[in-house]
Amino acid sequence: MSNEEPSHVIDVAVFKEMRAGHTVYLDYSKNPAGFDFDELPREAQARYHSEIKAEISSEERSRSPLHRLREINPASIEWLREHGVDLEAGDRIELAPAIQxxxxxxxxxxxxxxxxxxxxxxxxxxxxxxxxxxxxxxxxxxxxxxxxxxxxxxxxxxxxxxxxPVGADRIARWKDRLNALADRTHGLPASQVRTRIQTILSGCASVVRTEKGLTEGLSALADLKAGGIHADEKGWAFALETINMYDVAEMVMRAACMRDESRGPHLYFAHADDDHPVPRNDERWQRTIVLRKGRDGMIPEARTPVRPEEGM
Ligand SMILES: Cc1cc2nc3c(=O)[nH]c(=O)nc-3n(C[C@H](O)[C@H](O)[C@H](O)COP(=O)(O)OP(=O)(O)OC[C@H]3O[C@@H](n4cnc5c(N)ncnc54)[C@H](O)[C@@H]3O)c2cc1C
Incomplete structure (x- = not known):
């Protein structure tokens, strides 16, 4: 990775390796090929020096990431050891992208x-x-x-x-809904449904987003929803929250599919294997996507963002 490249290239690379079934590790024992501490940008070096806790020689500093970690964050080495990862014994740290x-x-x-x-x-x-x-x-x-x-x-x-005001008809509707959720012969247990929703979204709506992947994700979600759900040992609230997750998942995928550019953490690719995402398109996409409930389902709309002075 060069200094000019955005940090998301690492997220994309890790995601692609994981998609191919590989496990990705952070290895503190050796420097990346061609690494030279003195060639780091001046700001990065200044930041590094401001973090030093236990100064070592410049020769040691250049030796490995573990030496540098010992210099700027020795407590993390101890913490990791207590949690089963001994960097000094050569252990590596398994990596995966996460939503922050x-x-x-x-x-x-x-x-x-x-x-x-x-x-x-x-x-x-x-x-x-x-x-x-x-x-x-x-x-x-x-x-x-x-x-x-x-x-x-x-x-x-x-x-x-x-x-x-809560009418008797509304109470009756809720009673029917809860009774249907209690029917354990119908559909999948809520815990399994939730895991499947998470798997669908991790696959197509996380680091690498494409029209094809998102369309397949929406279709898999529709099938899952049509298959039904019942409450399990996790209880009613868990099952009802999981039903709400159908809507949240659909909103995320619809909005992501609509925005055929990259902006912020939304990385939209023309093809899943491309090295670079589709660039930002201000003319078309300096917009906020608002989804609202329509008579026949969700209605997505691209709106010009409201400026504070225009009132909200
Ligand atoms: C690894 C990581 C690092 C981060 N680092 C930073 C950072 O350095 N700086 C920064 O500014 N932000 C950081 N963030 C983001 C920040 O932590 C969150 O955006 C913030 O904590 C969200 O606060 P919240 O109160 O809105 O939501 P949450 O903290 O998610 O609180 C929601 C609460 O609602 C509860 N809840 C959910 N459903 C129900 C229900 N049905 N009934 C009752 N309760 C319910 C949940 O249990 C939870 O306690 C980080 C996030 C992560 C994951």
Missing amino acids: HFQGGVKIRRRADTTIAGLYAAGEVAGGQHGANRPGGNALMDAQVFGEIAGRSAAEEAGTLGLM
Whole structure:
């Protein structure tokens, strides 16, 4: 990887190896071919020096990643040893990409309110606060800032909405729904359904996204949903949350399939084996995708983002 290449090339490379059935490791015992500490960019070297905990000679520093880790983060070597990975004995660390933050979510307005009266959202469940990407560290600030806004807004509104009327027909519908979930001869147990949803999304909606993969993912999800679900030992709430996951999974895949460019962590490839994703297309895609519930299913819409001065 050259200094000019974006860091996602590592995510893509790891993802492709895993897709091919391989396991990927981080090996601290030897330097990458051609590595020269003194050739690192000046900022990287300055950052490294600011992290030094136990200074070693420059010769030792150049010897291996393990030597450098010993210099800047000796505690991590100890922590890993306590957890069964002994880098000093030559153990390697198994790698896999993971989701650190979800940029999408429930659309909120200035007061953290949503289109459902009385419902507020804050933190990672809300969407739109960060645009297409999130500067590192901003998720916790987002949760705190919008958490306070949502709490204040909800407190101001408390008592003004009154109780939500719940008719007998609605209660009867829920009773039927729960009775159907209890029928263990119908469909798959909720735990298995959840695992399958996760497998579908990890395969087509994580690091490498393509139209073909996402279309296949949507079709696999529709088949899974049609096959039915029943509550298992994890209980009713788990089963009901899993049913909601059908919708969340469909929203993620529909939106990802619609955005045929790359932006932020959304890497859209023309073909799954391509080395580089389709580039960003501002003219067509400086848009927010909003999904709403229509009479016949989900309606995706690409909208021009609202600027704060235009009101929300
Ligand atoms: C490995 C990793 C590293 C990260 N590093 C950083 C970082 O350095 N800086 C940064 O800013 N952000 C970081 N993030 C992101 C940040 O941690 C999250 O965005 C943030 O914690 C989300 O907070 P939240 O309160 O919105 O959601 P959560 O922390 O997910 O809280 C949601 C809570 O709701 C509960 N819940 C779920 N369903 C139900 C239900 N049906 N009923 C009742 N409760 C329910 C869950 O158990 C959970 O406790 C990192 C994330 C990961 C995974």
